[in-house]
Amino acid sequence: MEQSQAILTGTPMPFCPGCGHAPSVISISKALIELGYAPNDVVMVSDIGCAGLVDPLFNTHTIHGLHGRAAGIAFGVTHGLNDPSKKVMVILGDGGATIGLQHILESARRNANMTLLVLNNLIYGMTGGQVSGLSTNEFKDDRHITDQTPPFDVVRLAHEAGAAYSARVTSHKNFVEIIRTAFTTPGFSLVEISSLCQPYGAAKMSELTAWTEEEEVYTNKRSELPPPLIETHSLINDKDVIVPQFESRIGNRYGIILAGSAGGGIQAAGKLLANTGLISGLEATMKGEYPITIGTGFSVAEVILSRDSINYTGLVHPDLAIILTIDGLEKIKDKLTPDTKIIADSKLNLEGYNNVVFLEFGKIGGKKGAVFSALTYWMIKEKLIDKEALKGAAGNHKYSESLLNTMAKMEEHILAEAN
Numbered sequence: 001m002e003q004s005q006a007i008l009t010g011t012p013m014p015f016c017p018g019c020g021h022a023p024s025v026i027s028i029s030k031a032l033i034e035l036g037y038a039p040n041d042v043v044m045v046s047d048i049g050c051a052g053l054v055d056p057l058f059n060t061h062t063i064h065g066l067h068g069r070a071a072g073i074a075f076g077v078t079h080g081l082n083d084p085s086k087k088v089m090v091i092l093g094d095g096g097a098t099i100g101l102q103h104i105l106e107s108a109r110r111n112a113n114m115t116l117l118v119l120n121n122l123i124y125g126m127t128g129g130q131v132s133g134l135s136t137n138e139f140k141d142d143r144h145i146t147d148q149t150p151p152f153d154v155v156r157l158a159h160e161a162g163a164a165y166s167a168r169v170t171s172h173k174n175f176v177e178i179i180r181t182a183f184t185t186p187g188f189s190l191v192e193i194s195s196l197c198q199p200y201g202a203a204k205m206s207e208l209t210a211w212t213e214e215e216e217v218y219t220n221k222r223s224e225l226p227p228p229l230i231e232t233h234s235l236i237n238d239k240d241v242i243v244p245q246f247e248s249r250i251g252n253r254y255g256i257i258l259a260g261s262a263g264g265g266i267q268a269a270g271k272l273l274a275n276t277g278l279i280s281g282l283e284a285t286m287k288g289e290y291p292i293t294i295g296t297g298f299s300v301a302e303v304i305l306s307r308d309s310i311n312y313t314g315l316v317h318p319d320l321a322i323i324l325t326i327d328g329l330e331k332i333k334d335k336l337t338p339d340t341k342i343i344a345d346s347k348l349n350l351e352g353y354n355n356v357v358f359l360e361f362g363k364i365g366g367k368k369g370a371v372f373s374a375l376t377y378w379m380i381k382e383k384l385i386d387k388e389a390l391k392g393a394a395g396n397h398k399y400s401e402s403l404l405n406t407m408a409k410m411e412e413h414i415l416a417e418a419n
């Protein structure tokens with residue numbers, strides 16, 4: 001295992017004040033640290049719902065699953081990974097556990113080497129407090145819900161399906177210890193923790209403990225782990241190793257956000273920028289965001305360039321924001337700080353923002369080339385990355401001719417501006 005580093009990113013907790021998920025996150029990170037796991041030793045798969053908001057909090061590898069499918073995804077990861085020194089864990093709520101029960105039972109039955117943490121607040125919190133399959137009848141009585149169908153006991157079910165270890169805890173007092181036991185038990189383990197949901201569930205721990213099932217721990221003697229998938233192959237093609245060809249002055253973790261509208265070439269520019277970083281000897285990540293209706297509305301690309309490893313790929317506040325349209329500005333304005341350097345199209349109103357350079361990028365680059373002309377402008381002016389690296393990345397692109405033309409136009413513009 002690597003040297004112990006911070007398991008949590010330090011990103012503020014996204015939950016309502018008093019939500020029980022926050023202490024759960026802290027307990028989970030404590031257990032990992034106490035066991036000597038470094039962020040890169042851990043693969044965390046999260047589900048949908050409030051419990052699934054944990055991704056930005058963890059500095060580990062993270063995968064965000066579909067509702068109820070996190071256990072199935074983790075099952076695939078643990079099978080393909082086949083490395084007992086790594087920890088594969090799932091964080092999901094009682095809603096996700098209800099929807100994905102079959103994935104949980106299948107993982108337990110096959111003794112997949114992973115730990116599933118069910119944060120049970122007896123309701124679907126994110127969608128407004130509907131009861132789940134794990135809601136107890138005591139809770140339903142309190143809410144005057146007449147349905148008296150008994151809840152699933154996910155701890156017992158996992159045990160019956162063959163889980164090596166399954167436990168329920170109703171207080172955070174011994175949660176860290178129980179998680180540590182789960183994490184160190186080879187094979188499948190599940191821990192259910194009772195969690196407060198202030199607006200829709202229990203507002204106080206005393207209410208919650210009155211409604212939840214008893215604490216319990218079950219074990220099955222499972223010596224065998226599932227056979228590894230041997231017919232897997234690495235996603236990294238060693239024939240395509242990138243050899244740095246350019247210099248860069250970027251140090252650790254420089255975050256750039258490109259914000260515009262659908263059809264404005266934002267995603268392509270984000271990829272080009274990441275490639276430019278790679279051929280400049282940097283690590284790079286790129287995350288695209290746009291509405292489901294991809295032909296309309298905002299389009300945002302977040303790129304992180306860094307000399308060191310990039311663990312957490314989220315970008316909370318960018319160092320540089322390139323903003324081309326009002327759609328893009330509306331989408332990202334909450335991420336801007338007084339320290340963010342902003343390069344914006346001159347048609348935008350950025351009153352109240354410091355540190356802004358305006359230029360008519362739309363006129364210089366056209367609708368699709370505006371973002372690329374702005375990137376060129378930044379590279380020439382800031383010199384953090386050699387503009388020849390951008391030329392190199394653009395030269396390998398399918399639209400290389402038009403990209404190189406846009407670059408040339410921007411270079412001419414800067415020259416004319418200087419004279």
Ligand code: SF4
Nearest residue numbers: 016019050125197198
């Ligand atoms: S709605 Fe409930 S579960 Fe969701 S964050 Fe708020 S308190 Fe937590």
Ligand SMILES: [Mg+2]
Nearest residue numbers: 093094121123
């Ligand atoms: Mg819930």
